[in-house]
Amino acid sequence: MRTTAGGQGRAWAMMAKHNILIVDDHRISQAGVRFLFASADRYAVVGALDRGATVNAYIQSQPVDLVILDLNLPDVRGVNVLAEIVGSRDMTVIVLTGETNIAEIHSALKLGARAIVSKADPLDHIVAACDAALAGEIYISPHISEALGKFDEPAVALSSRQMAILHYLAQGETNKEIAYRLAIAPPTVSFHIAELRRKLGVSHNRKIVERANELKLL
Numbered sequence: 001m002r003t004t005a006g007g008q009g010r011a012w013a014m015m016a017k018h019n020i021l022i023v024d025d026h027r028i029s030q031a032g033v034r035f036l037f038a039s040a041d042r043y044a045v046v047g048a049l050d051r052g053a054t055v056n057a058y059i060q061s062q063p064v065d066l067v068i069l070d071l072n073l074p075d076v077r078g079v080n081v082l083a084e085i086v087g088s089r090d091m092t093v094i095v096l097t098g099e100t101n102i103a104e105i106h107s108a109l110k111l112g113a114r115a116i117v118s119k120a121d122p123l124d125h126i127v128a129a130c131d132a133a134l135a136g137e138i139y140i141s142p143h144i145s146e147a148l149g150k151f152d153e154p155a156v157a158l159s160s161r162q163m164a165i166l167h168y169l170a171q172g173e174t175n176k177e178i179a180y181r182l183a184i185a186p187p188t189v190s191f192h193i194a195e196l197r198r199k200l201g202v203s204h205n206r207k208i209v210e211r212a213n214e215l216k217l218l
Contacts, residue, residue, distance in 0.1 A: 018043050018065040018134060021058065023081065024096070025050040025074050029119065033068060033096070036123050043130065052076040056084050056183075059091060066092040066130060071099040071108060079107050079167070086112035087164025088182040094129050094139075102147050109148075110217065111167060112160035115139035155215045156199050163217075165192050170209045170218050 020043055022033050030048045037043045046062060049055060052073040059067070067085065071078030078097070085091040094115040095108050105116055114133035117125050121141045132139035140148065158166065161182070168178045175193070179186045193205060200211040212218050 016042065016134075018130070019046045019063050020044065020130070021046060021055070021062075021064045021067045022048040023050075023052065023055055023067060023073070023078075024048070024070040025072075026070070029070065029096075032123070033126065036126060040127060043127075050074070052078065052081040055081050056088070059085060059089070064091070066094060066114075066133065068094045068096050068126070068130075069113075071095060071097040071104055079104060079111060082108055082111050082113060083164040083167045084181050086160045087167075088184065090160060092133050094126070094133055096126060096129075105144060106148060107218070109138075109140075111163050116144045117141045118143045156217065158196070158199065158217065162192050162196055162199075165189060166196060166208070166212055166217065169193075169196075169205075170212070 020037060022030050022045060024030050024033070034045050034048070037045050046064065047058060049058060053075050055067070058064070069078055069082060073081070078095070078099075082093055082095070086093060090112075093113050094117065095105070095113045096117050096119060097105070098119040099105055109116060115129035115138065117129050117139075118141055121143055125141045129139040129141070164182060165178055168181060173181070175186050175189045179189045182189070193208070196208050197203065197205065200208060200215070202208055202211050209218070
């Protein structure tokens with residue numbers, strides 16, 4: 001399943017050089033991705049991390065264009081890493097995972113992942129996913145697309161930052177904690193929470209998560 005952004009965006013993605021960060025605690029997976037991109041002139045693997053907690057600090061200090069992220073990490077949930085880096089800086093994230101929990105994969109898409117590829121897919125799907133994501137498209141491998149078939153599209157459209165804030169509200173975090181995670185000012189969090197109330201049609205913050213669950217946004 002793909003949504004296209006036109007040939008011009010794809011042509012730009014093919015010509016530019018892009019820095020990749022791998023986030024995966026399996027050394028074999030890291031090595032496989034490094035080997036795959038070693039022969040691709042338009043990509044360079046600039047780092048590999050085996051913990052999710054260090055990702056945000058890394059991409060703040062190093063030039064990274066896209067993150068290849070495993071959802072199964074030993075320290076934090078992959079979707080939490082995704083929410084943090086997409087919600088704070090709109091990072092392009094490709095999920096490469098052996099995750100069999102389709103609801104978790106669906107959550108990753110709602111949180112702003114640009115592509116989903118299974119570790120059981122052929123290797124060329126990873127490069128295709130990166131090309132598509134950087135061209136402004138959504139790429140879902142056929143294997144994952146078939147598994148996601150039972151899920152409906154969300155009834156309310158939220159931005160990546162609003163989805164990230166909603167994700168952390170559902171975990172019981174305060175405005176101040178969310179602001180820290182997303183590296184934004186507390187008034188900015190308050191603004192987006194007001195937008196969430198408006199879009200979800202609720203009058204109080206306490207109703208946001210309840211209504212979001214009813215609409216299957218979480």
